[in-house]
Every structure is written in C-alpha cells, then in structure tokens.
Amino acid sequence: MSATTHTIHPTAFVEAGAVLGDGVVVGPFCYIGADVEVGDGTVFGPHCVVHGPTRIGRGNRFYAQCAIGGDPQDKKFAGERTELVIGDDNVFREFVTVNRGTGNGGGITRIGDGNWLLAYTHVAHDCHIGNQCVFSNNSTLAGHVTVEDQVIMSGFAGVHQFCRIGAHAFIGMGALVNGDVPPFVMVAQDGYGRPRGINSEGLKRRGFDAERIGAIKRAYRALYVSGASLEEARGKLDEIAESSADVRALLDFIGNGDRPLLR
Template identity: 40%
Template sequence: MIDKTAIIYPGASIDVSTDIGPYTVVKSGGRIGKNNKIASHVVIDGNTEIGDNNTIFQFASIGSAPQDLKYKGENTKLVIGNNNIIREYVTMNPGTVTGNGITVVGNHNLFMMHVHIAHDCMIGNHAVLANNATLAGHIEIQDYAILGGLCAIHQFVRIGESALIAGGSMVVQDIPPYTIASGDRARIYGINRIGLKRRGFTKEEIETIKNAFKILYRSKVTVKIAAEKIVQEMGGQDKVKKFVDFVLNSKRGITR
C-alpha cells in the first residue's frame, strides 16, 4: 500500500509489495525492492537503491546530498541491501566523485535513532550502530561490528569484524577485528570474547585470537614484526589471517 498523502515522483520504482506511509516522499531516483515497510515522513532522495525486507521508521532521511562542500550535484549512489532496520532520524548519504562514488549498506544491520552514515562509507552485514553513532566519510564497518551510543568515527577509519566500540568513544585510527575499544581518543582493551561466543566461535578459536592479540599488543615490537610472528606461530587459521591482513593493510594505523 502507498498512502494517498505520500508523494512519489515520476521515475521512482517501487515494488507492489512495499508499504509507503503517510507524507513520505520518494524522489525520481528511488528504486525500492520487495516487502519493505517505510513509515510516515520518510524522505528517499537522490540515486538510491533499496533492496528487500527493510524497515525504515519515520523521519529518516535516505539518499540526500552528502555533507561535503566538494559535492556539486554529481550523480553518485546509495545502495542499501536487505533486512535492515533503520530507525527514526537516521541519515544516509550517497557517495562522492572524490571517493568511490557510492555508499553501500549491506544486510541485516540495525541503525538506531540519529545514526549518521556519511558519503562513501561501506557497511557490512549484521552490524549494530546504537543511538547517535556518527560516521564521517570513507569509513568501512565490517561484519558484526557493534558501535555504542554517541560514538564518533574519523574519516577513512576501518572498524574490523566483530569489533566492539564502547559508547561515547572517539575513534581516530583503525580498530582490528575481534577487539574492544573505548575512550577519547579510543584505546584497545582486549578481545570481544562475549561477542565471539555469541557468534559461535569455539574455545580454541577464541584462544588463538587471544594469543594473536597478545603478540600484537603486548610483545613491544613493531606491527610488522608482530604480524610476522603471528603468521609463523598460527598463520594457517582463517580467523587469524583476517586479523593479520587487517593490521597489515591499515593506512591510518591501528589503535594501540
């Protein structure tokens, strides 16, 4: 159903199974898939593609122009996957030509109230961003990451798989997978043991990650030497490989 007060611009594409609430606006670049539930007073702007089975609550702003003074109206894109929950007042911006030209949101994510996803961000799957978590441009959030309320993430930072960022943290460098970070400026405090258990990691896998963490953070050697030592001692395991690859590919440097 599309409410009679909704405004659907010519050129917008909406699957017949999707519900559109009162006073919602879908502009001509909107392409919306199956079984979405879009509440009242939502604005879907720009070149925005929304997949299937998403729930978008009232007052969300999806696809409006990036908050970047270099943006001059170029036809960049926002792509949202499937089964996401987007709560009240969430803002998501498309990419820019100085970045990837696209902002991508994966599947099964929860974005609580007032979350901001800036231009050229890449969000994986099963992530949770709590109230008022704010991403600057060009940020990567990997699968199963959790950002607490009132977090702020600096541009170009990467948050690794299953990392946990405590509420109120200010993050200026990369957070490796499986770790816990907190503070202003954020520091690493250990591995996200509870989160890994909930994901079904075995005791052996968690112990291996813990040992890799100790080598990187407590052996008082350079990141490169620590990574080499981790590979030598336990490099054949997939979880460890993700950890090491993330660290070695860091451009901003990892949070210490």
C-alpha cells in the same frame, strides 16, 4: 512508478520515475524521489525522505523521520551523479541519516544486509558497511569509513574518516576512533578510543569455539600487550596465523589501510 502492488498513504508524495516493488508501504507524509528503486516488502514509516539515485533492497524497515540518500556533506561535491545502495532486511530507526557517495570517493555509499541502525545514527558519504552490524543510538561514521561484518558500535561512538573497523569488533560507548580497528578487538573510551581486549562474549554468541578465541587472544597479546613494535608483532601474528584463519584475516587487515592502526 511500476504497476506492482504497494500501499501509498494519501499524504505521501512519490515522484514519477520511482520504482516500488510488491508489498512496499509508504507511510504518511513521506517523500520518495524520482531515481529511487525499492525492493519488495520494504516499509517506510511517517515523514521519511528518500532521495536518489538510491537502490534499496527487499524487506527493509524505515521508521519515522529517516533521511536517506541525501547529498553528501562534502564541500567538494559539485552535483555529480552518485549513489546509495542498500541491501536486504535492514532496520533504520528514527532520524537515521544516510548520504550518497562523492565523485572522487568512489561514487557509492553501500550498506549490506541485516544491519540495525538505531535512532540518530549517521552514515556519511562513501562509507561501506557489511552485514549484521548494530549501530546504537547516535553512533556516527564520517566519510569513507569501512565497517566489516558483525560489528557493534555503542551509543555516541564516532569513527574518523577513512578508518576501517574489522569484522566482529566492538566499539564502546562514547569511544572516538581515529585509527583502524582490527577484527575481533574491543575499543573503550579514553579520550580517543583505545583497544581494551577482544570481543570474547560476542564471538561466543556467534559460535566461535575456545580454540578459535584462544588464537585470537594470543594475537591480541602479541599486538597490544607484549610491547613489541608493529613489525615484531606482525612476525608473531604470522606464526599464529599458520594454524588460525581468524588471525590470518586479522593480519591481512593490518596491512591494508589508509589510516594508522589503533594501538
């Protein structure tokens, strides 16, 4: 361990080789592995377990019983060196689990800044999460999922492997997502989740004005309400995108996935 100032409870165990920044607090009965780096001001509550290789930024808060940086739950994993990289100012509530990447999946699970992962959230191997997302209780990501910025996942929602969730999307309670969700779109439970409009309230709270929201609504109608084929809808979105950067981002998202678009 480094010689910086930190607090380690007498019942905790920190392996030689772990690097803890200034002001790090390691609570009762925690375990911090040898290849773990923790940024300044991060706090671990009781019974947290952190395996490496894991890099954790500044100002994160881990509540009781978090299991962070464990081996990926993938039968193809053969012990190769893979990593978990976590940014700054994230909150991980009780019993959150986050796994490292896999060798054939890019090797890194990555979580950005300012996210809230509530109790029993699971982030599987090779997932990439952006910034300022909220994952409600028991929400789950399978492997290789990409979640862009400011996404909200409601309780008990789940996302199939290799899917992408676009920025500002909202996944409703219990929705099971098995295709890519474009930016701004709301998904509600109906067996597998289906689009149910755009996340208007969330966009208003984030400062989107009526003109921006109106353009996004027109794009949604073209894509989901008009009855047009996907190619026809793309043509209409291209027209709207000439005056809307948000719709341009939505259109770019549609053309870049491994999974089919959720429609």
